[in-house]
Amino acid sequence: MKALFAIARDRRVWVPYLLIVLTVAASLAGLTLRPATGVSGKTADYVIVAGAAGLRWDDLDPQRTPTLWHEATAGAVGWLSVRSAHATTCPDDGWLTLGAGNFSVWSTRNVAGQCTAMAPTVEQPDKIGANLPQLPGVVRTNDTQPYGAVPGALAESQRCTYAVGTGAAVAAARPYGRVDRYSPTLPDDLAGVFDLCQLNIVDLGTVTGSGAARQAQVAQADALLARVLAARPRNSLMVIAGVSDTDTTARLHVAIAEGPGWQGGWLTSAGTGRDGYVQLVDLAPTILTALGRAGPDGLFGGRTASVVDGRAASPAASMLGSHDANQRAVAQSGVTGRFYLGLAALQVALFILVVPLMMRARRHAGPTGPASPSRLLVRITEVLLIASGLTIPAALLADAVPWWRSGHPTLVFAALTFAFVAAGTAAIRFSPRYGRTLWPLGTVAAVAVVVVGVDLMTGAQLQLNGVAGYSAIEGSRYAGLGSVGLGVFVAGALVVAGCVAQLVRRPWRPVVVVLAGGFAVIMVGSPYLGADPVGAVAVTGGVCVAAAISTGGWLTFPRFAWATVAGLAVTIGFAALDLQRAVPERGSLGKFLGELLDGTAGPAMERAAASSGHALDSALTILALAGAMMLAFSQFSAWGGLNRVFGLHPALRAALGGTTVAVLGAGVLQGAGFAVAGAAAAVAVPLLVLTTLRVLEHAADRTRPEGETDGPGGPGLIRRVPDKTDVSAT
Known part of the structure; x- marks a missing residue:
């Protein structure tokens, strides 16, 4: 009988570890599953690219x-992001990026207001082709950029390219400036003109301004396109693109592909991962794939586009009116900065208000101790802290309502966000469990997880061009989980895990953390959901650290070693499987590791460093730094109570440590600076401060002996009960 009990006890000891191993295996499997790309092979004998700078839907x-x-x-359509290596993609940058198949820049000049008119020098010494003497210098300029672009890479992949117009000449020129065949304008007789070269590029002009003048420019481009279509060869693919912006206001533009295998449907690519969205850098690999030619190794920054079903037949029902993604993206870019700046100002003001409350929250014995703060003031502060923590999830929910269609989008968005914040705050405040110490913290974290998680499961529609998401105009992400969503989701998931782990016995706390963390890793890294394998690696590290210290105590070397081994196991396993795929099919992690192994990862690391530098001037950085300073005060000051919170709730300390590792790691690996950490801090820090206030209020609580009272001498003064036989008492 004793032997049976011993076996059962041993099994109970090993069950948590078995569950951890199964969770790691499930996380690894979830990260490696990928959807099919749907990229087809050769579909055309000729490709004609007709571009018009500034053309919008x-x-x-x-x-x-x-x-x-x-x-x-008739063709497949999509929203075209014209991101280049320049902050503003002017026509010369756009045409150059098209020809390079990578993010390029014509010159590093600053743009203020309108883009200057294109004026490249085009020489025609032989009346057949042309020469751009400026292009070698442009190639050298791009050598200093972090993208590894080589202008002319598309033309170098073809035996012959025909260009019509100056913009087309920029796209069709080889790196040393030669254009194989060139016409400054569309010839009067187009018979057989597009049969001489497999790749033909036509400049339809620039569309700029507004009103009747703009409509006249579009009509002229339409007339030129009609002539091109009338002369197109058989079995040809027609690509129509609005190749650039024309001023400093960035927008989404037209992308159409029409020809054999490109009838109807949405354009998409592995580079965007979103139906209906393609990048300007996707056009070059798409052209070569359609012609059955291989692209240059390591030079293209885009992926081959493909067609997916599901769009309405009429452009009016798919690209205009309520479906105008450009309208939403432009409105989002105008609101986002003000939203985060306002949130940062609110939280900084709250933290300044909370500091004196924390200093007075602990009750003191004796007549000289500071008076406790007003209960009403404390309760109002708690409500404001809850509202502050709910603001980003509420902003994400606000994007479910088309506020961008109103005449005053900023005001409507603010009203919607305030309404969601008020509703969520009221639900938490009037909950029967509100008085429990960890209830506000755990509930807000759960709300954050649910809001972001449901959005991911429904295609991340709220984050796309959303204030609390990412912009397709910026071109850094088009699908899955953005930097803000990652910070909110990871902080919420680990805080919920910490709160739940407090309810179970110590041996089972790592299991709770790993189960919640495994769920977070799959949600973040799965190509079907978050599509962020780099973020999943960072989350894995955070989960391992949180699990290691969830039972209490310090992060000792053995714990750190086990956490490191577990994190590396998931990361290396996923990376190894990703590296087995063909280069075009690899995820961002596999692509980076492949470049690292063959010694070409320098540009990627330079891009990440440059991106982190640009992200430092964001209001999210203010949120991250303000949150870090507030937590430091709460933990290390004489009046702070965060250490007491961690002593009473060690799993919560583990959650905070894991969150810190995850969000800082994600910021470094993704080149997002403190954006991920700022979003996490905006959700978690106000509620941690609230929890600290509550713990400080009860720091002096103890079991009172008979006769103890809170008299005028302060808490803990024992009232002396007179004894009838005591003469001195009378």
């Missing part, structure tokens, strides 16, 4: 632009 009209409208109806 709201320029199209069935009466004014019948040719463009017909092509949009």
Whole structure:
């Protein structure tokens, strides 16, 4: 019988470790599953690219632009992000990026207001081709950029390229400036013109301004396109693109592909991972794939586009009106900065208000101790802290309502966010369990996880072009989990894990943390959900640290070693499987490791460093630094109570440590600076401060002996009960 009890006891000891191993295995499997790309092979004998700088979907009209409208109806369509290596993609940058297949810049000049007119020098010494003498210098300029772009890489992949117009010449020129065949304008006789080269690029002009002048420019481009279509060869692919912006206001532009295998549907690519969205850098690999040619190794920054079903046949029902993604993206870019700056100001003001409350929250014995703060003031502060922590999840929910269509989008967005914050705060405040110490913290964290998690499971529609998400105009992400969502989700998941772990016995706390962490890793890293394998690696490290110290105590060397081994096991396993795929099919982690192994990872590391530098001037950095300072005060000051919170709730300390590792690691690996940490701090720190206030209020609590009272001498003064036989008492 004793032997049976011993076996059962041994099994109970090993069950937590078995569950941890199974969770790690499930996380690894969830990260390695990938959807099919749907990229096809050769589909055309000729490709004609017709580009118009500044062309947007709201320029199209069935009466004014019948040719463009017909092509949009017959072909596959999408929103084109024209990101380049320049802060503002002017026409020369856009055409150059098209020809390089990578983020390029014509010159490093600053742009203020309108882009200057294109004026490249085009020489025609032989009346057949042309020469751009400036291009070698442009190539050297791009050598200093962190993208590894080589202008002319597309033309170098072809035996012959024909260009019409100056913009097309920039795209069709080889790195040393030679254009194989060139016409400054579209010839009068187009018979057989597009049969001479497999790749033809036509500049339809620049569309800029507004009103009647803009409509006239679009009509002229439509007329030129009609002539091109009339002369296109058989079995040809027609690509129509708004290749750039024309001023400092960035927008989404037209992308149409029409030809064999490109009828109807949405354009997409592995680079965007979102149906209906492609990048300007995706066009070059798409052209070569359609022609059945291999692209240059390591030079293209985009992925081959493909077609997926699911769009309405009419452009009006898929790209205009309530479906105008450009309108939402432009409105989002105008609101986002003010939203985060306002949130940072609110939280800094709250932290300044809370400091004196924390200093007076602990009750003191004796007549000289400071008076306790007003209960009403404390309760109001708690409500404000809860509201502050709910603000980013509420902003994400606000994007479910089309506020960007209103005449005053900023005011409508603010009203919606305030309404969601008020509703969430009221629900938490009037909950029957509100008086429990960890209830506000755990509930807000759970709300954050649910809001972001449901959004991921439904295609991340709220984050796309959302204030609490990412912008397709910026071109850094188009699908899955953004930096803000990552910070909110990871902080919420680990804090919930810490709160739940406090309810179980110590041996089972690592299991709770690993189960919640494994769920977070899958949600973040799965290509079907968060599509952020680099973020998943950072989250894995945070989960391992949290699990190691969830039972209490310090992060000793053995614990650190086991956490490191577990984190490396998941990371190396995923990376090894990702490296087995073909280069075009690899995720961002596999692609980076492949470049690291062959010695070409320098540009990627330089891009990450540059991106981190640009992210430091964000209001999210203020949120991160303010949150860190507030936590430092709460933990290390004489009046802070965070150490007491951690002593009473060691799993919560583990959650905070794991969150810190995860968000800082994600910021470094993704080149996001403190954006991830700022989002996490905006959700978690106000509620940690609230929890600290509550613990300080009860720091002097103890079991009172009979006769003890809170008299005028202060708490803990024992009232002396007179004895009838005591003469001195009378």
